[in-house]
Amino acid sequence: MKGFDLIREQVKNKVRAVPGPESGDDGREHEPWGKNRIIATIASVLIVLLLVVSVILPDRDFSDRENRVLMKFPHFSMAAVRDGSFMSSFETYVTDQFPLRDAWISFRTAFRSTAGVYDSNGVFRGNDGYLFEDAFCPDEQTLNDRMYVINTFAANSGLPVYTLIAPNASDILTDRLPRYAPLRDQDEDFDLMYSMMGEGVTNVDVRPALRGADEMGTQVYYRTDHHWTTRGAGCAFAQFAESAGLNAAAFNRTYLPVTDSFSGTLSAKSGFDIKKDTIHVITDDSGVDYVVEYKDEQAAHKTACLYEDDKLDTGDKYAMFFGGNHSEVDIETTADSNRRILVIKDSYANSFVPFMIPYYSDIIMVDPRYFTGDIYSLIRDNGITEVLFLYNANTFFEDNFITGILNTAG
Amino acid sequence: MVFSSIFFIFIFLPVTLALYYLVPVKLRDVVLLLMSLVFYAWGEPVYVILMVLSIMFNYVMGLQIDLRQETGNADRARFFLIAAVAVDLGLLGIFKYYGFIVENLNHIPFINIPEHQLGLPIGISFYTFQTLSYIIDVYRKKIKAQRSILLLGVYITMFPQLIAGPIVQYGDIERQLYDRNISREHFAEGVRIFIKGLAKKVLLANEAGRVFDILSGGSTDELSVLSAWMIAVAFTFQIYFDFSGYSDMAIGLGKMLGFDFKINFDHPYMSTSATEFWRRWHISLGSWFRDYVYIPLGGSFCPPKRHIFNMMVVWMLTGLWHGASWNFVFWGLYYGILLTFEKYVLFKNPERHYPSVLLHVYAMLAAMIGWVFFSITDMSKAFRIIGIMFGGGAHPLTDNAGLYYLMSMSLLWAVMIIASTDTFSMLEKKLEERNTRPAVYVTAAFYSLLLLASLADLVNDTYNPFLYFRF
Numbered sequence: 001m002k003g004f005d006l007i008r009e010q011v012k013n014k015v016r017a018v019p020g021p022e023s024g025d026d027g028r029e030h031e032p033w034g035k036n037r038i039i040a041t042i043a044s045v046l047i048v049l050l051l052v053v054s055v056i057l058p059d060r061d062f063s064d065r066e067n068r069v070l071m072k073f074p075h076f077s078m079a080a081v082r083d084g085s086f087m088s089s090f091e092t093y094v095t096d097q098f099p100l101r102d103a104w105i106s107f108r109t110a111f112r113s114t115a116g117v118y119d120s121n122g123v124f125r126g127n128d129g130y131l132f133e134d135a136f137c138p139d140e141q142t143l144n145d146r147m148y149v150i151n152t153f154a155a156n157s158g159l160p161v162y163t164l165i166a167p168n169a170s171d172i173l174t175d176r177l178p179r180y181a182p183l184r185d186q187d188e189d190f191d192l193m194y195s196m197m198g199e200g201v202t203n204v205d206v207r208p209a210l211r212g213a214d215e216m217g218t219q220v221y222y223r224t225d226h227h228w229t230t231r232g233a234g235c236a237f238a239q240f241a242e243s244a245g246l247n248a249a250a251f252n253r254t255y256l257p258v259t260d261s262f263s264g265t266l267s268a269k270s271g272f273d274i275k276k277d278t279i280h281v282i283t284d285d286s287g288v289d290y291v292v293e294y295k296d297e298q299a300a301h302k303t304a305c306l307y308e309d310d311k312l313d314t315g316d317k318y319a320m321f322f323g324g325n326h327s328e329v330d331i332e333t334t335a336d337s338n339r340r341i342l343v344i345k346d347s348y349a350n351s352f353v354p355f356m357i358p359y360y361s362d363i364i365m366v367d368p369r370y371f372t373g374d375i376y377s378l379i380r381d382n383g384i385t386e387v388l389f390l391y392n393a394n395t396f397f398e399d400n401f402i403t404g405i406l407n408t409a410g
Numbered sequence: 411m412v413f414s415s416i417f418f419i420f421i422f423l424p425v426t427l428a429l430y431y432l433v434p435v436k437l438r439d440v441v442l443l444l445m446s447l448v449f450y451a452w453g454e455p456v457y458v459i460l461m462v463l464s465i466m467f468n469y470v471m472g473l474q475i476d477l478r479q480e481t482g483n484a485d486r487a488r489f490f491l492i493a494a495v496a497v498d499l500g501l502l503g504i505f506k507y508y509g510f511i512v513e514n515l516n517h518i519p520f521i522n523i524p525e526h527q528l529g530l531p532i533g534i535s536f537y538t539f540q541t542l543s544y545i546i547d548v549y550r551k552k553i554k555a556q557r558s559i560l561l562l563g564v565y566i567t568m569f570p571q572l573i574a575g576p577i578v579q580y581g582d583i584e585r586q587l588y589d590r591n592i593s594r595e596h597f598a599e600g601v602r603i604f605i606k607g608l609a610k611k612v613l614l615a616n617e618a619g620r621v622f623d624i625l626s627g628g629s630t631d632e633l634s635v636l637s638a639w640m641i642a643v644a645f646t647f648q649i650y651f652d653f654s655g656y657s658d659m660a661i662g663l664g665k666m667l668g669f670d671f672k673i674n675f676d677h678p679y680m681s682t683s684a685t686e687f688w689r690r691w692h693i694s695l696g697s698w699f700r701d702y703v704y705i706p707l708g709g710s711f712c713p714p715k716r717h718i719f720n721m722m723v724v725w726m727l728t729g730l731w732h733g734a735s736w737n738f739v740f741w742g743l744y745y746g747i748l749l750t751f752e753k754y755v756l757f758k759n760p761e762r763h764y765p766s767v768l769l770h771v772y773a774m775l776a777a778m779i780g781w782v783f784f785s786i787t788d789m790s791k792a793f794r795i796i797g798i799m800f801g802g803g804a805h806p807l808t809d810n811a812g813l814y815y816l817m818s819m820s821l822l823w824a825v826m827i828i829a830s831t832d833t834f835s836m837l838e839k840k841l842e843e844r845n846t847r848p849a850v851y852v853t854a855a856f857y858s859l860l861l862l863a864s865l866a867d868l869v870n871d872t873y874n875p876f877l878y879f880r881f
Contacts, residue, residue: 032847038854040598043605043861051420087452091417098416098869108866116821117617178818182624182811271870 053099060097063315070096109271118178120270126176129223129275131266135168135184138397144196146396149406150389151198157379160386164204164240165193165393166228166348169221172210186393204243206236222277225264226392227318230255230280230351237355244386246359253355255280258309262317279317281307286358288335295328296370306331306354321350327370330382331363342384344368344375344402346395368401375405411452413604413659414611416868422449426569427666439564439587442667446567450532453573457531464501465566468494468541469559472548476555479548491549495542502538505531510734533573535731537566539698544580546702553581561587570663574656576674576694579701583669590668600665602857607658609860612867614826615651618644621815626786630794635805636812638798642778644815645785647826650679653692679830682769683757684748684776695731699724714754722746732784737792741783748776 033041063070074080074089081087098104109120118125124132154161170177171186190207197203210220210228213235220232228236234253241248262277293302308323322329325347340362343349349365356363364382366375378384389402396402411418426445433441451458471494478487503511505528512523544565547553556562565587571578622644625637657674664671678690688696700709707720722743729742779796786792798805816823828834841849 032850034595034598035842035850035853035857036595036598036602038850039605039857040601042854042858043601046861047420047424051424054420082455084453084455087411087455091411091415094421095416095869098420101869104866104869107862108870111863111866116818118818178814180810180814180817182809182814 050099054097057099063096063101105271106273109273113272118181120272123266123270123272124170124178124181124183125270125272125274126173126178126181128176130169130173130176130221131224131270131272131274132170132173132177132181132183133168133226133266133269133394134182135170135186135189136394136397137184138189138192140192142400143193143397146400146403147193147196147198149403151196151201153387153406154198154200157376157387159379159384160202160244161200161389162202162204162240162244162386163197163389164206164236165190165389165391165396166236167207167210167393168226169228171393172207172214173221189393189397202243204236204240206239209235209239222262222264222266222318223275224262224267224273224277225318226266226394227264227348227351229277230282233348233352234282234355237352240388241359251284251286251358253282253284255282258307258320259312259317263315264318268315279312279320281320282354284358286335288333288358290331290333290357292322293330293332294323294326295330296326306357318347318350321347322353322365325350325367325370326365327367327372328378329365331357331365333357333361333363335359335361337361338385340364340383340385342366342375342379342382342387343390344387344405345390346392346399348392348395349390352390366405368405369399371401371405411449413656413663414608414864414868416865419608419865419868422452423663430667439560443560443563443567446564446569446572449569450567450572454532457529457534460501460531461537461567464498464537464541465563466559467497468545468566469556469562472545472555472562473557475545475548479551487549491545494545498538498542498545502534504528505534507730507734536575536577537572539577539695540566540571540580542702543577543698547579547581553584556580556584556587568664568667568669570660570667570669571671574653574660575692576657576660576671577698578671578694579698582672586669591665591670592668596668597666600662600667602662603665604659604662605857605861605864607655607660607662608864610651610655610658610829612655612864613860614822614829615648615655616867617819617822618648618651618826621819622648622785625811625815626795630791630798632809633795633798633805634807634809634812635798635801636808636816638795638805640812640815641785641795642782642799643823645781646679646778647823647830649781649784650675650830651826677830677832677835679774679777680770680832681773681777682766683752683773684745685752685757687773687777688745688749695728699728703727710753718750718754721750725749735787737783737787737789740789741780744780744783 059072060070061072062068071089071093073093074086076086080089112120113125122133124134126132150161150163167186167190170181170183177183187207190205194203194205210232213231214220218231218235219229220235221228234255238248240246257278257280260276260278262279263273264277267273289304290306291302291304292306294300306322307320309320311317311320311323316324331353335358337360339360341356341360341364343353343356343363343365345365345367346369353363353365362382362384364378364384366378379387389396391399411422413419422445426441429441429445430438447458447462450461454461471490474490475487475494478484478490509525509527512525515521515523516525544553544556544562548555556565565578565580565583566572568578622641625633625644626641630638654675661671661673672694674692674694676690676693678687681687681690704720704724707723708716709720710717712720725742725746726739727742728745729738729740732738732741782795782799783789783792786795794803797803838853841853
């Protein structure tokens with residue numbers, strides 16, 4: 001028996017001792033493949049297969065999941081080769097157009113989640129399906145300059161000026177943050193900002209209202225998106241109404257769900273896809289009618305609707321509110337009021353402004369990131385009676401355009 | 411172009427391998443040279459000219475030195491040697507150290523040299539050292555000059571080791587230039603090693619690097635003791651898996667083309683001393699400095715004073731090689747001092763034995779402290795971080811950031827610790843020795859999973875810089 005083993009061992013060694021590379025296949029039909037051959041075959045087949053698929057599949061223009069335009073085949077020129085931009089574009093092109101790109105990203109997220117990593121691309125996965133992004137750290141000097149401009153604007157215009165800076169979800173839903181999540185304490189930033197606010201500015205602090213509503217079980221932020229929900233905006237509006245002397249309870253509002261499959265920016269950014277969100281729109285019993293006029297240079301048009309429901313078929317479902325951000329949107333209403341408000345804003349206002357309709361005869365929304373006109377003549381020409389700065393804290397701390405439009409003239 | 415990119419794996423590599431194996435054998439070297447130049451030009455469309463000129467220059471110099479040696483004209487041989495070394499080092503100096511030298515000279519009163527920021531040609535530190543090893547070895551008659559500029563070009567530009575090593579010495583690869591190990595098994599082994607390196611880089615180094623960037627990015631004012639340690643730990647793993655992963659990929663690619671490069675990393679974090687660490691870390695660089703600087707200076711076969719001087723010179727240069735900045739010089743000298751200390755104090759008496767646990771802890775701490783100096787260019791900040799690690803100043807013991815990255819990545823840290831030891835390679839060896847079908851399949855499945863996970867990561871991030879490009 002022992003001798004037999006020995007012979008077998010020798011035969012085995014002999015077979016192994018002859019690698020028989022290029023001619024290998026003939027004589028080794030009975031020798032099963034080793035790990036190297038199996039691994040190399042799997043890898044080669046995978047690579048060739050994916051390569052063939054990527055050649056066959058047409059290029060995609062846009063990634064819904066990432067909400068961005070994907071790189072197309074780069075334009076070839078000697079100049080682009082010399083400075084290397086052709087090469088880097090080409091690499092991006094290949095990666096962007098990789099077959100099953102979204103599936104790969106999901107696989108990566110799943111893989112990392114299994115390994116216990118709660119964050120991905122700067123987004124943290126909290127409890128109950130909530131995703132959080134970090135708060136932007138304001139530069140004290142820049143913030144001071146911005147507040148100075150707003151204070152001066154308030155003093156010079158002589159109009160009532162309100163500021164409503166919405167906190168991030170991480171500042172409100174603290175009990176749903178992942179354990180030890182190293183997110184910035186935004187309350188400190190709020191304290192700093194409030195300390196810089198001038199006398200002529202009425203500050204609307206919506207944090208207590210949002211916290212209170214959250215404690216009562218109202219969903220004030222989307223799980224998958226960085227915006228507040230329509231109900232969150234409603235809470236903030238109630239707070240604003242109190243400051244601005246509006247009777248929030250004068251009308252009854254109904255929240256109507258328009259989609260329950262909303263997967264927002266945070267989900268797209270991180271790849272975490274745990275729960276979907278529901279988007280609501282509101283109607284009220286005020287009976288006030290309105291005309292919405294979009295004043296973008298390219299796509300100026302009028303409509304009688306606050307919502308663009310074809311956006312619900314895209315990845316950017318939050319854009320259904322006013323169809324996203326525009327340089328200037330003018331809403332004229334039949335409200336029995338002589339108050340006319342200018343809202344200088346970011347996208348947080350898009351779900352907020354519908355609450356204001358029955359209270360103002362004219363609401364003009366201006367997004368400083370796109371607006372190129374003169375804010376002072378706009379105020380004059382439209383007989384504006386009050387101004388609201390409505391921003392999410394992240395945009396407000398980061399965005400320098402506000403200073404720009406307030407400084408254009410004086 | 412980096413190996414860990416979708417473009418490399420799905421376009422450049424398949425195209426190169428297909429051409430390499432489809433053209434007649436005679437043309438293989440032409441393909442390899444051309445594709446290596448394309449590889450280099452892809453990232454350095456202008457400096458590729460510099461590299462081609464450098465190859466031509468060193469080709470001529472090698473032949474000249476060889477010729478003079480053969481005719482017994484030692485003076486002329488020496489002249490060409492010095493000329494070649496001066497030009498090669500001069501180019502390295504101009505492109506890598508000019509800004510640094512000028513900046514420091516300008517600190518001297520009445521000196522005001524205009525500063526020019528020259529772009530650093532990728533891999534110049536690596537390919538300069540390869541050409542130097544060639545020129546010097548020809549002079550030493552260890553090797554014959556390469557008469558084919560094609561083969562010399564292949565040696566210097568070969569894309570697997572062109573931009574981040576290993577630093578292959580000409581003598582080690584001369585025979586392979588003529589007689590390569592072209593076989594399916596060899597190729598397949600290369601694929602496996604490449605996947606191993608890719609996974610190290612993408613799945614481990616990048617994760618550790620992310621934590622390092624986040625924690626070390628801010629000021630140290632409110633850094634906790636835990637976070638300071640996490641900075642050191644994260645970089646310790648990042649640099650190891652990044653660089654050894656890159657070397658694995660290079661070795662794997664070499665095998666796919668029929669070449670065998672020597673191993674460059676041998677589980678350095680298992681060392682019991684700083685001396686041993688450097689026998690296991692970036693072995694090709696250590697050998698280069700040993701062969702071309704340390705031994706020519708007299709090595710250790712000289713009086714202690716001279717030996718210590720030699721050590722300091724070698725280690726200062728080793729530090730400087732890693733980057734044109736004082737923290738690298740300091741990091742080099744730090745090792746010079748440690749190694750001297752080990753030779754003349756710690757291990758002076760060979761009879762004296764220390765518990766091996768203690769030695770492991772010592773070697774690991776030495777490496778980690780070294781990496782803090784290496785990774786933080788601002789030296790006073792590096793000192794502050796090390797101070798905080800050892801309880802200096804009134805810093806909190808823990809903070810959220812430190813706890814978060816410790817806890818949420820606990821599984822990954824565990825994998826990194828184990829992967830730094832030889833546990834995985836022993837396990838793989840055991841499975842291989844067993845040579846049963848299940849053992850083979852388990853290994854193959856594991857590597858396939860590594861490949862899939864790495865590819866998913868590469869698809870995910872377009873931003874994927876290689877640490878070692880700076881050098």
